[in-house]
Amino acid sequence: MNQEELNNKLAEIKDKLTKIELKSDTRIYLYCEGENSYAVNKFLFEDVPLRFVIATGIDSDDCFEVIYHYSYDQTGCVISLKAFIRDRENPAIESIAPFLPAAEWIEREIHDILGIDFKNHPNMRRLILADDWPDGVYPMRKEVKK
């Protein structure tokens, strides 16, 4: 389907999103809260369908964000879903690895670096920090100095 049909298809999930932003022809941003991210991801991966590229973790000052990037290869459009996690004390979000095994490692990495807990993750182990790195120190959080 071309870009028009893609936009219409994405509008189907509008009730779970807080905002849709079309930054350019080939760049779409979808905003949602952390609680809805599982359903929106499932829709994007299975129903549209899109190809999962990577996920990003961000420590904004008042919240955490996990951004999931998808690609629609026929038009070259990249769709990013920003999921906001408002709880800074115990950040948690549902893992999408049960239906998207490709996301398993990137979620392990985000957990190692930012400390976001992914619920129902099938294999949560340390991925990229050294073996003797102290537990509970998440290096990319804003409050951690070198």
Place this chain on the structure above:
Amino acid sequence: MGAIFKGTREGKGKEMTEALQSLFWILIFPGFLFTTCFGLIASWIVRKVSALVQWRVGPPLLQPFYDVVKLMGKEILVPQDAQRTVFMAAPLVGLAGVLLLSTMLWRITIAPEMLFVGDIIVAFYLMVLPSLALIFGSSASASPHAAVGTSREMKLVMSYELSLVLALIVVIIKTGGQLNLAAIIQQTPALSISGMLAFLVALLCVQAKLGFVPFDIAEAETELGSGVLMEYSGALLAVWKVVQAMLLVALPLFLVMVFLGGFGTSLWAGLLAGIGKYVLILVLLILIKNTNPRVRIDQAMKFFWVYCGIALAVAIILAITGNYYGISWL
């Protein structure tokens, strides 16, 4: 060498001279010193020709000598779990084997009256010793990389030894069943169909024994890791390099004597002819080395057992019929 054991009293003085003379033959000429220098120069030829084939300059003449001298000056590190005695004795056993082999072959080339019946069998057994010593030394290394290299070297040895024996049997049939090298030198078995087949197969077996591409499966196999010599360092590694250099002299010399008719009878013409034949075999080895990739161990085993085996079976049948009917070119 059997002349040392003279028991008579008047032979005592002569015995001492004989012993000193044998020591000279083994250690200086044509034994250790001569073969080592010749072998290191031959390995320089291999490296230089490989460099020229690759359009580059290559190392200076004395580079292999510098390598060996440098290795003698480094410290010897033995892994903690290694079997020390076997680890340190293996290179010396290999050196002893190749030293005796090269001394014997040179003696028979220079003075064919020093033969004894069955010396081709002794030469064949001595040729196995360096490979066997390599297997023992690397399996005493207590390293997983070396263990993989050991198992591959064992499989390779089992593959090419059979082909080498069959090639030698072709030669022995063609020369009428004589088991001494001096008689074999008189004839040129390679100038016949079965002899040429056997020569080509024996050339590839020598390529495998020397550890050259395409059969350098044991040493440079895990070149991304290292090989069967992984845990050796310092003087022990220098001994292995010397063993490889001496094999580079002894094995092509063996091929020259068995297949191409040795060095000939007259002094200067024979010397030139012999050196020419040796250089021919060396150039063939280098060209095969530079134009082929490395094969896997299962491909190597299939090659030696199936293809070389069939070629040699054909060669043996041709040799037997040729010998029976007196046709010399079969």
Place this chain on the structure above:
Amino acid sequence: MSWKIWSLKKSPWVFHVNTGACNNCDIEIVNLLTPKFDVERFGIKLVGSPRHADALLVTGVVTRQAAPRLQEVYRQTSKPCVVFCMGACACDTGIFRDGYHVVGPVDKIIKEVDPNAIIAYVPGCPPKPEAMISGVVKALSIL
């Protein structure tokens, strides 16, 4: 000058160690060992085991995970040996100075094992193969 150092200058065998580099320097090192630059004329040969090596070509800023391993590789190199720090990261951590995983440039880690280690520095990001050859030859000539 002792014969050991003299023969080491004539035939330096190298072993390449990557302690957490971005691979740019590693590509240039592999580039260096191809027939185009022909380092065999100096006697330089790439070996597969640190026990055979005379020179360690170390790239990369040393990460926390790689530090004990680099020390182990240095211990397994038979002395006398030279350590070459290739690239800005190995010389003095380069742009990764404030990274959370960086425990220090290569010479700090090596000197923990052996305070008298011979270390040479080849800066650049990445250093050109010609610069690497020039660095190695210069270092060997003043040994």
